[in-house]
Amino acid sequence: MTATARIIDGKQRAAQLRREIAIGVARLRDETGIVPKLAAILVGDAPASAIYVRRKGEQAAAVGMESESHRLHASASQADLLALIDRLNDDATVHGILVQLPLPPHIDKAAVLRRIDPAKDVDGFHPVNVGLLASDSETVDGRIIPCTPMGCMMLLADELGSLEGMNAVVVGCSNIVGRPIAQLLLQARCTVSIAHIHTRNLPELVASADILVSAAGAPRLIRGSWIKPGAVVIDVGINRVPSEYGEGSRIVGDVCFEEAKARASAITPVPGGVGPMTIACLLENTLRAANGITTQRRSKSDAARDQLSQFA
Missing domain, CATH: 3.40.50.10860 (Leucine Dehydrogenase, chain A, domain 1)
Structure with missing residues (x-):
């Protein structure tokens, strides 16, 4: 009997994250x-x-x-x-x-x-936030992680727990997904390779991946036969192609889904995988930004009170 990959439900995970965010929003409102x-x-x-x-x-x-x-x-x-x-x-x-x-x-x-x-760049695209992402410090004040890579890492953490020591291959090198997800995987102590549509011997490189993240924007680029048995596949691609029924179009990923799920241990569908996580992570970043700005204001107020206390 052929094994079938577990489908990673991004809609369900995004709904859970939104519930957590709602609690954080209510707490911030009640406290401040x-x-x-x-x-x-x-x-x-x-x-x-x-x-x-x-x-x-x-x-x-x-x-x-x-x-x-x-x-x-x-x-x-x-x-x-x-x-x-x-x-x-x-x-x-x-x-x-x-x-x-x-x-x-x-x-x-x-x-x-x-x-x-x-501090208000909730997409995480400002050069300052790009630099903070590369700093390898989760404790840096004001660090904002781009939304789609953040969502990918949440899904991977849910699926695998620790990523330490795993071989990760990222196909795609954009500033929006490819490069930041590579930084995050590296910080999770993966061994990371970054590829793209021009990479030579791409099938062989993909076949080495315990974790495959594809964000190339190329419909069905990754064939199922390339996938290492048991790998976890995160398909970020959102590609519109003509409908196979002759009318309209439909959305497909970078990975040949039906082929890949026969070899992977877990895989995100397109749609319904990474996509729902992106907006949820945008809201997470907005809450973090609001908390960060509030903390800065409190720090400034505390400093002002300390100065005034010298003259009390």
Whole structure:
């Protein structure tokens, strides 16, 4: 009898995380009167981006957070977008800021991401947060982990417990997923290889992986025969392909799912695996940002009281 991989249910894990976040939001509100607020910026009218921003707002409300969305026309200037980010940076009631990507081609994405206050950068894309991620210290104040890699690590921890000593292969080297997940796997004491669609001998490299994370954005790139028996597969790919029934399209991952589940010990489906974790982790980062800003305020207040006490 052929073994079949356990399906890693990202929807269920995300629901659990949202319940935990809701408890944290209520505690912060009761103890400080502060309600975490997420501000999303959408430039243009891409339907998929608009749906994604709306979902973020709905899920924020569901855990007791406040949210607001700011929509700019596709022809809005970079100066207009930067001015909006400045206003949100200065707004003490806003704890998390995200700019929905992609941006129109006339806007410099790097300049926009650098403009967000690192303490409010809940996507974790600011160079300061990228540097903190590479610092190998979970205790660094203000450390914000990009949402999708955070979700991947939660799923892996649930499935495997300790990752120490395992061979991990990451297929994909983007700043959004590939590179940060490689950093996190390295910090979990894995032996990490980073590959991409141009890697020579990719099947042989994949076959060495106890943990395979694919974020290449290439539909069905990874064949099941490449998978090491018993490996855990995290498929981050979200690729739209023509429907096999001749009408419309459907979403598939980077991994040939039916083939891979006959060899892997556990695998995420697409959709329903990593995707639901991304928004839940965005909310987790917003709560962390609100707690971090509150802690900074308390520290400043304590320092001020200490100074005044010298004259009492």
